[in-house]
Amino acid sequence: MYYVGIDLGGTNIAAGLVDDQGNIIHKDSVPTLSDREYPEIIYDMAMLTLKVIKDSGISIDDVKAIGVGSPGAPNCDEGILIYASNLKFRNVPIRAGIQKYVDLPVYLDNDANAAALGENMAGACKGAKHSVTVTLGTGIGGGIIINGKVYSGFNNAAAEIGHMVIVVDGEQCKCGRKGCWESYASATALIRQTKDAAVANPDSLINKLVNNDLSQINAKTAFDAAKQGDRTGQELVAKYIKYVAEGLANIINIFQPEIVAVGGGISREGEYLLKPLRELVRQRVYPLEGVPQTRITVAQLGNDAGIVGAAMLGKIM
């Protein structure tokens, strides 16, 4: 059997036809044009679904379900998107809306949860009963898989691991709290830290890498400077990885999953990030004798995780 996974984003709607093992057979996307009213966006989701099925050459009779990963807070049981701020959606009937055009079961979950399910069923966490996927991006996203299923709490709003405070009364977070992990360990936080360090250390390689234009600093800049031996860059990266480690050690102490997969743009640093990260986490997790330890690895599916995971929602139901 096959499944369609739809990754509903603020910029694009991406959909893919996915096989039973989580392989994408064919995928396509259309712009979300997020200012539109929801019936138009749902219509496009349905049409993209039909197009993806058709273009893949698979019969719709062999498609078992459609899964949708969306930002915001879903009511998974009823297939309703309660809200999604970047889409201005309020109580939108995703399931019923798509089923107007396509006669298939429709499942809905949060996009971060879907991505975690994708990694669990077909990516870095394949085979793990319990896994956590952490995305170091604009914010820190999280998805928790327990017993092979998405864990999302009694109100489908769980796994906001980026909003775990690691520094009481620390940096202001956009969620309203102070000291959230994402204020220290997201890509956005690293860019802020890099800018501050560039100002404080005008001779640093960081300034040269961006031609003294601080607005060109991105989440790679500090890593690039560090790899070229720049001391400011190395200190920045070491401090940043320590913040990542503090949050990851918390997650491991709480969940003890077989695998934690680290995704998002920063995970492209690969072992340059992971090697010191594993060591810092090892020093921080609760000491356990004779007990197997969580593995930390890089997420594998990249941007496809949302499509694959959304599709797999149909398989695990």
Next chain:
Amino acid sequence: MYYVGIDLGGTNIAAGLVDDQGNIIHKDSVPTLSDREYPEIIYDMAMLTLKVIKDSGISIDDVKAIGVGSPGAPNCDEGILIYASNLKFRNVPIRAGIQKYVDLPVYLDNDANAAALGENMAGACKGAKHSVTVTLGTGIGGGIIINGKVYSGFNNAAAEIGHMVIVVDGEQCKCGRKGCWESYASATALIRQTKDAAVANPDSLINKLVNNDLSQINAKTAFDAAKQGDRTGQELVAKYIKYVAEGLANIINIFQPEIVAVGGGISREGEYLLKPLRELVRQRVYPLEGVPQTRITVAQLGNDAGIVGAAMLGKIM
């Protein structure tokens, strides 16, 4: 049907015959005498089981299983206690040991997990699909119930929520990390904070309450002073409750359980603790529109939670 729950502690072995609803029919205890070799302790556990059944007047044919809650790290699948530092146990076959004397299924789990299961099945969290029990005691213990079952990770070592860092590079914790929640919000932490405040504020009521003998300060002292209008006491309690709230808000952002039950000695402060705590948590949890919120309540079963929860291990298997 009935179940026997055994709460194996460093000081006492407590056992109870428990009915299907989690009510204790009869209970008893014997000293652990923890310096002994494990076969003697297991023998006492088995004999106490038989005595509790006999004294309750229930036929052993109506007893379905024995559950054991123990400190340390269990291998739940195999019924082996990998270690328990306060008992000097290493790879002790609890299940096989008890079954030498009593021909019943034996289940084993961590004591904090067992207590959380007890609260979920017969106490403050009754009826909740997902709940978390937090014990503010010598340390901070945690138990996580997901879909009505104990969640303990792939290695049975999960739910070390007290060892979630809330202040990076903060107070030294005995686990080796710095800044763990339990270093700020356990009863032990409150006692330390109270002593420090008593020294810094010699005119505080705290000093009078303990006749200027700081060694008499306990986890109630600050609350007692606060209730009598002492400013130092009030500031202490406010700061302490804030630390509790920071960790609880993290737990809620991560798990979104229907109910969080707060247990341990400090929970006897009841609404004096819970009312400001709920407000501080409300300000801190990730803002959600139109989504039901976690309830925070006091654990109900007290010291019996371990017996009840251990017994209920037999029911949920």
